[in-house]
Amino acid sequence: MSASTTLPAPAASPQPGKKKSESGALAAYLGGNMKQYAMIAALVVITLWFQFDTNGLMLLPNNVVSLIQQNAYVFVLTIGMVMIIVAGHIDLSVGSVVAFVGGICALMIMQWDVAWPVAVVLSILLGGIVGAWQGFWIAYVGIPAFIVTLGGMLLFRGLAIKYVGTTVGGLPSDFNALANGALPNWLGFVGNLDAVTVLIGAVAAGGLAVSQIRTRRELVRNDLRTEPFAAFVGKLVVGIAAVGYLTWLLANSAGGMPIVLIIVALLVLLYSFIMNNTIFGRHVYAMGGNLPAAMLSGVKTKRVNFLLFVNMGLLAGVAAVITTARAGSAVAAAGQNYELDAIAAAFIGGTAVNGGVGKITGAIIGALIMGVLNMGLSITDVTPEWQMVIKGLVLIAAVAFDILNKRRGK
Amino acid sequence: MANDTTPILEMRGITKTFPGVKALSDVTLSVARGEVHAICGENGAGKSTLMKVLSGVYPHGSYDGDIVFEGETCKFRTTRDSEERGIVIIHQELALSPYLSIAENIFLGNERARGGVINWAQTNRQAADLLKRVGLDEQPDTKIMDIGVGKQQLVEIAKALSKKVKLLILDEPTAALNDEDSAHLLGLLRLLKAEGITSIIISHKLNEIAAIADSTTIIRDGQSIETLDMHGAEPVSEDRIIRTMVGRDLENRYPSHTPTLGEEILRIEDWTVHHPNDPNRVVVDSAALNVRAGEIVGIAGLMGAGRTELAMSVFGHSYGAGITGKLFLHGKQVSIKTVSAAIEHGIAYATEDRKHYGLNLIEDIKRNTTAARLGKIARLGVVNSAKEITIADQFRKDMRTKTPSVDVQVGKLSGGNQQKVVLSKWLFAEPEVLILDEPTRGIDVGAKYEIYEIINKLADSGKAVIVISSELPELLGICDRIYAMSQGRITGQLPREEASQESLMRYMTMEKSGATR
Numbered sequence: 001m002s003a004s005t006t007l008p009a010p011a012a013s014p015q016p017g018k019k020k021s022e023s024g025a026l027a028a029y030l031g032g033n034m035k036q037y038a039m040i041a042a043l044v045v046i047t048l049w050f051q052f053d054t055n056g057l058m059l060l061p062n063n064v065v066s067l068i069q070q071n072a073y074v075f076v077l078t079i080g081m082v083m084i085i086v087a088g089h090i091d092l093s094v095g096s097v098v099a100f101v102g103g104i105c106a107l108m109i110m111q112w113d114v115a116w117p118v119a120v121v122l123s124i125l126l127g128g129i130v131g132a133w134q135g136f137w138i139a140y141v142g143i144p145a146f147i148v149t150l151g152g153m154l155l156f157r158g159l160a161i162k163y164v165g166t167t168v169g170g171l172p173s174d175f176n177a178l179a180n181g182a183l184p185n186w187l188g189f190v191g192n193l194d195a196v197t198v199l200i201g202a203v204a205a206g207g208l209a210v211s212q213i214r215t216r217r218e219l220v221r222n223d224l225r226t227e228p229f230a231a232f233v234g235k236l237v238v239g240i241a242a243v244g245y246l247t248w249l250l251a252n253s254a255g256g257m258p259i260v261l262i263i264v265a266l267l268v269l270l271y272s273f274i275m276n277n278t279i280f281g282r283h284v285y286a287m288g289g290n291l292p293a294a295m296l297s298g299v300k301t302k303r304v305n306f307l308l309f310v311n312m313g314l315l316a317g318v319a320a321v322i323t324t325a326r327a328g329s330a331v332a333a334a335g336q337n338y339e340l341d342a343i344a345a346a347f348i349g350g351t352a353v354n355g356g357v358g359k360i361t362g363a364i365i366g367a368l369i370m371g372v373l374n375m376g377l378s379i380t381d382v383t384p385e386w387q388m389v390i391k392g393l394v395l396i397a398a399v400a401f402d403i404l405n406k407r408r409g410k
Numbered sequence: 411m412a413n414d415t416t417p418i419l420e421m422r423g424i425t426k427t428f429p430g431v432k433a434l435s436d437v438t439l440s441v442a443r444g445e446v447h448a449i450c451g452e453n454g455a456g457k458s459t460l461m462k463v464l465s466g467v468y469p470h471g472s473y474d475g476d477i478v479f480e481g482e483t484c485k486f487r488t489t490r491d492s493e494e495r496g497i498v499i500i501h502q503e504l505a506l507s508p509y510l511s512i513a514e515n516i517f518l519g520n521e522r523a524r525g526g527v528i529n530w531a532q533t534n535r536q537a538a539d540l541l542k543r544v545g546l547d548e549q550p551d552t553k554i555m556d557i558g559v560g561k562q563q564l565v566e567i568a569k570a571l572s573k574k575v576k577l578l579i580l581d582e583p584t585a586a587l588n589d590e591d592s593a594h595l596l597g598l599l600r601l602l603k604a605e606g607i608t609s610i611i612i613s614h615k616l617n618e619i620a621a622i623a624d625s626t627t628i629i630r631d632g633q634s635i636e637t638l639d640m641h642g643a644e645p646v647s648e649d650r651i652i653r654t655m656v657g658r659d660l661e662n663r664y665p666s667h668t669p670t671l672g673e674e675i676l677r678i679e680d681w682t683v684h685h686p687n688d689p690n691r692v693v694v695d696s697a698a699l700n701v702r703a704g705e706i707v708g709i710a711g712l713m714g715a716g717r718t719e720l721a722m723s724v725f726g727h728s729y730g731a732g733i734t735g736k737l738f739l740h741g742k743q744v745s746i747k748t749v750s751a752a753i754e755h756g757i758a759y760a761t762e763d764r765k766h767y768g769l770n771l772i773e774d775i776k777r778n779t780t781a782a783r784l785g786k787i788a789r790l791g792v793v794n795s796a797k798e799i800t801i802a803d804q805f806r807k808d809m810r811t812k813t814p815s816v817d818v819q820v821g822k823l824s825g826g827n828q829q830k831v832v833l834s835k836w837l838f839a840e841p842e843v844l845i846l847d848e849p850t851r852g853i854d855v856g857a858k859y860e861i862y863e864i865i866n867k868l869a870d871s872g873k874a875v876i877v878i879s880s881e882l883p884e885l886l887g888i889c890d891r892i893y894a895m896s897q898g899r900i901t902g903q904l905p906r907e908e909a910s911q912e913s914l915m916r917y918m919t920m921e922k923s924g925a926t927r
Contacts, residue, residue: 222799278791279784286781289770296728296759296767297782297835298750356772 038401039350039365046369050376057379058372061253064246069179069326071371072260073098073319073335077342078349078363079271080315084308085346086275086288088355089145091309093134093152094316094342098335100156101127101320103164106330109175110168116175124317130156131313132306139305153339161332169329179326182255183262193248194256201247204265205240212236260322267318272360284308288355344391345370348398369394416481418443418608419577424463424475433459434473437634439627441577446599446609448623448640450616450655456632457612458502461579465499466492479577496576500566500583506554513537513550516569540568544598558714560591567598578602579610584618588712588880589915596622616648628654652855664887665859667866671890672703674741675874676724676757676843681735683716683723683898689732693719695898696735701843701874706865708889709878710914716898717878718762721845725759726752739842753782758841760832762848762878768832771821775813776802778820778831783839805834809864826857833864844868845876850884862888882911896920 050058057063077094084091105123108114114122130152137148187195212232219226226232250257275281283304286294295301319338324330349366351358370391377387419441426434434456441447451457462468464477466486477484479495486492489499506515513534522532537550546564548557554565563583570578580599584592592615599609599622613619619626620640627637628651635654638646652663677700685691694716701707711717722729724737726749736743739755746752752759761767769778779802780787787797802816809830813823820831829849836844846865850858865888869875879885885892886909893903894917902917 218796222796222803277793277795279788279793280791282777282781282784282793285773285777286770289772290766292767293761293770294781296725296749296761298726298748298753299781300748300750356770 036350036362038405039348039362039369039398042398043365043369043372046376047372050372050380054376054379058376059249061249063375063379064249065182065253065255065258067371067375068258068261068264070375071367072179072264072322072326073338074341074345074367074371075264075364076267076315076319076322077338078345078367079267079360080308080312081339081342082346082349082351082358082360082363083271083275083284084145084312085343085351086355086358087284087305087308088288088291089138089305089308090343091134091145091149091312092339093149093156094312094319095335095338095340096153096156096160097127097130097313097316098320098323098338099160099164099330099332101130101317102324102334103160103168103330103332105321105324106168106171107163109171116172120175120178120321123321124314127313127315127317127320128310129313130316131310134313135306135309138309139302145309149339157332160334164330164332167329167331171324171328176325176328177259178263179260179322180328181259182253183257183259185256190251193251194253197247197251197257200257200262201243201251204247205243208239208243209236212239263318263322267315268360268364275360280304280307285356288352288357290356341367341370344395348395350402352402353399366398369398416443417441418480419464420476420478421460421464422476422478424460424473424477426459426463426468426473433632434463435632437475437629437632439634440637441608441610442625444603444606444608445624446603446611446622448619448626449610449612449629450614450619450626450651451629455629455655457629458581459632460629461499461581461610461612464492465489465497465579467499493573496574497579498570498573498575498577499579500563500570500581502582504559504562504566506562506565508555509553511551511553512541512548512557512565512568515554515565516540516550516572518569520573536572537568540571541565543571544568545594545601558591560587560594563587563591563595564598567595567602575607577608577610579612581612582614583611584613584615588714590712592618616651619651620646620648626651630655655855663855663859663883665863665866667706667869667888669706669869669890670704672872674700674702675739676701677738677741678724679736679738681720681723681737682733683719683730684732686729686731693730693898694723697895697898697900699893699900699903701876703842703872703874704869705891706869706875706877706889708885708892709876709895710882710885710892711878711895711918712880714897715895715918717895718847719898720895721759721847721876721878724752725749725757725845728752728759753839753841756840756842757845758782758836758839758843759845760836760847760849762851764828764832769820769828769835772819774817774819775806775811775823775831776816779805779816779834779838782835786838786840801838802834805838809834810860824857826853826860829853829857829861830864833861837868841873843874843876845878847878848880849877850879850881858884882914885909885914886911894918894920 047058081091081094101123104126105119108119108122109116134148134152137143138145183196185194185196187199189195190198216226216232227235275284283294283299286297286299287301287304291301320335323334327334345367346358346363347353347366348369349359349362349364351363373391373394374387377390382390417440419439421437421439424434424437425432437456437460439460449457449460463473466489469487470485477486479497484492484495507518510518516537517533522529522536534550541548541550544564544567546561546568548561554562557565567578583595587595596618599611602609611619611623623640625637625639626646628635638651640646679698681694681697682692683694685693697720699707709717709720719729723733727733727747728749737746738744744755746755746757765771770781776798780798784793787794787801799816805811806813806816811823811827811830811834813827820828823831849865850861853861865875865877877885877889886906889906891903891905892909892914893900894914895901896918901920904913
């Protein structure tokens with residue numbers, strides 16, 4: 001019989017498991033990060049498939065540049081959308097907001113004689129005001145975001161039609177360069193590569209390496225679980241190779257480094273930092289994961305909700321500027337279905353349907369998958385109706401994969 | 411009927427493995443016809459798994475061993491198969507649809523219908539008959555959300571009866587019930603026994619088992635340890651069961667503790683709270699209480715007495731509407747109307763429902779630990795993750811939370827360890843007053859002791875602790891002073907020496923008219 005001991009006895013603690021072999025640990029690690037890698041793998045496979053299918057047209061430098069420029073608005077919008085979905089909401093209005101703000105932006109420049117840089121700033125602020133309007137109803141009145149932004153979808157489309165009317169065109173070329181242009185060739189060429197692009201690429205690769213090494217050191221110092229060393233090195237090498245390849249492509253393109261890529265990259269870095277390292281970001285995840293628990297932990301949920309929608313409005317303002325600059329004109333019908341692009345990118349990128357889980361980098365990969373599909377299907381002469389069918393199926397498949405994967409993990 | 415001496419159910423050599431874990435190992439269970447058979451065991455011992463094997467939740471083939479029901483070997487593939495044979499399980503989390511009526515719920519999936527069209531007259535008439543049988547005085551068309559948990563439990567049993575149940579399995583049926591409802595439920599089980607229905611009851615409440623069970627099987631670490639005859643020559647003591655459950659002696663279920671009382675920290679006076687959806691309904695009625703540094707004060711009360719509502723209203727008005735009354739901290743009157751203000755003033759409230767209100771289960775331990783006061787480890791809104799890890803790890807060591815690392819998802823921990831994370835979270839907020847609502851609910855015996863030790867340590871470090879509990883022995887075991895609540899009012903307070911289950915129960919059941927103003 002068991003010896004009689006007084007409690008608390010050192011009860012049989014579930015052993016976390018003996019030290020696994022390095023290869024076993026690697027396999028376990030890869031298994032645990034399925035979702036993350038599956039998304040990247042899907043992107044690579046789709047890209048390579050089109051590359052093969054188009055006899056190398058897909059990854060021609062100029063095509064890669066236009067892939068980035070065409071999808072810049074999705075990247076920008078999906079950053080805000082991920083945050084909103086993680087918090088457990090949705091925003092259906094961003095397409096209409098893009099049309100409205102973009103139209104006002106063009107009017108400011110063309111009819112109200114506002115200098116274009118000032119107009120850009122005012123447009124982004126206008127987006128923020130639109131977001132504050134919607135955030136007020138959602139956060140402080142308590143109307144579900146679905147309803148408020150469905151209303152906003154009609155409201156801002158209507159205002160766009162009212163104020164923009166027919167096309168407002170003839171925008172200055174400096175303004176249009178925000179979306180279509182590249183950084184000037186200040187430093188000449190290295191061989192036939194644009195030197196500015198090479199420099200930026202080198203800085204990016206170096207920054208990636210330094211930040212990864214620092215993060216790992218931090219984990220090791222605190223005796224926390226780290227990924228196996230082989231995986232770490234592998235990931236770093238692949239990451240640097242990817243940056244290098246992209247740099248090479250861009251440096252080979254007609255213009256060099258697209259301005260819009262710089263904007264998107266800075267936004268991704270900024271917002272990833274906000275979501276991972278700030279109190280605000282933590283509160284967003286906490287609310288999405290368990291709203292009552294967040295409230296009872298002192299999270300000011302109304303304020304967080306309000307700020308989330310203000311932020312979405314600001315980003316919609318950025319997307320409006322990019323969209324208007326890309327077209328070189330504003331039309332009331334701009335931004336059609338942009339909300340759906342942003343939402344789809346977020347979900348394909350692994351954001352949980354019920355909130356609480358989601359990463360900005362994931363959504364960017366989601367947006368890239370959609371962008372590559374768009375471009376690849378266009379190059380291979382797939383008709384628009386079939387493109388829609390395929391994209392719809394991809395969205396369902398991505399979320400189904402996520403859900404099935406989770407179920408198996410149980 | 412009950413003259414048959416062969417067991418109604420025999421489970422032989424049941425072994426069930428999940429990837430990496432052996433949940434059940436060669437378990438044997440024999441249930442006699444017409445008896446009430448209790449199954450005891452610590453959380454995670456395998457009780458629920460065994461019942462899921464029996465009811466077909468885990469289909470035949472996914473486990474080893476035989477199930478013999480009424481002399482026939484059964485191979486259930488779904489719960490439907492087992493229900494057809496008359497085996498019905500009522501899970502801990504009730505499976506009722508809140509917006510449907512009692513009658514609709516009773517016949518859900520088993521509708522009284524012809525050609526897909528529901529016969530409402532038949533549905534409601536038969537439901538009414540079943541409600542009479544279980545002693546529930548409600549109309550069949552009442553919605554589930556309008557009746558209490560105790561009555562919902564009875565609806566579940568009515569639903570089981572509608573399926574011609576022969577073997578009724580109840581998983582922790584009284585966990586969420588007050589004593590009165592529990593007593594009614596146990597009475598009903600006796601009634602059903604007289605009708606020849608066999609029951610298996612899984613319960614943590616040993617006094618209930620002693621009161622109702624004919625035999626008790628104890629499961630520990632996935633193995634059936636022994637089956638006790640509760641009507642044998644020698645009476646079976648609670649300690650005897652506990653000893654077998656935990657596999658060690660429990661010299662004392664509560665750690666001894668001598669309080670060092672300091673000055674008064676929190677006091678409320680004339681505290682009145684109204685229901686948030688019904689401003690005319692008084693939920694807490696001019697309550698007054700105080701707690702001193704180093705003191706552990708208990709609040710006893712039956713379900714619906716207003717204990718949680720009182721605590722949450724004090725915690726930054728997180729419950730209720732039309733809250734009036736005075737709140738003093740260190741003798742100074744303060745107004746605290748938001749949770750964040752309450753936390754800043756040094757009040758913490760650890761909820762009774764950690765899964766729904768206490769923790770973010772999809773987040774890891776370290777992030778849950780710091781959630782209530784992230785500002786402490788942040789500068790200009792940027793969280794210092796390195797500090798966070800160090801702090802969370804220190805709490806892990808102090809609390810002896812069993813986990814390989816603080817970046818494990820909280821949802822993967824056992825109940826006891828989750829509760830330790832909840833406590834860590836509130837200790838990190840550095841409160842002066844810590845309100846613990848049902849701190850040991852759903853936690854096994856060994857872990858409970860550890861939680862009590864932590865509570866004692868908190869009091870010794872000068873904190874004022876308020877413990878709300880439905881288990882009177884627990885309050886008597888750990889509190890220095892106990893308030894009793896009934897119908898929203900504090901009906902009495904007793905120092906530990908004068909308090910007994912009987913004296914507390916008298917206050918807890920005091921009617922409004924009988925109480926002094």
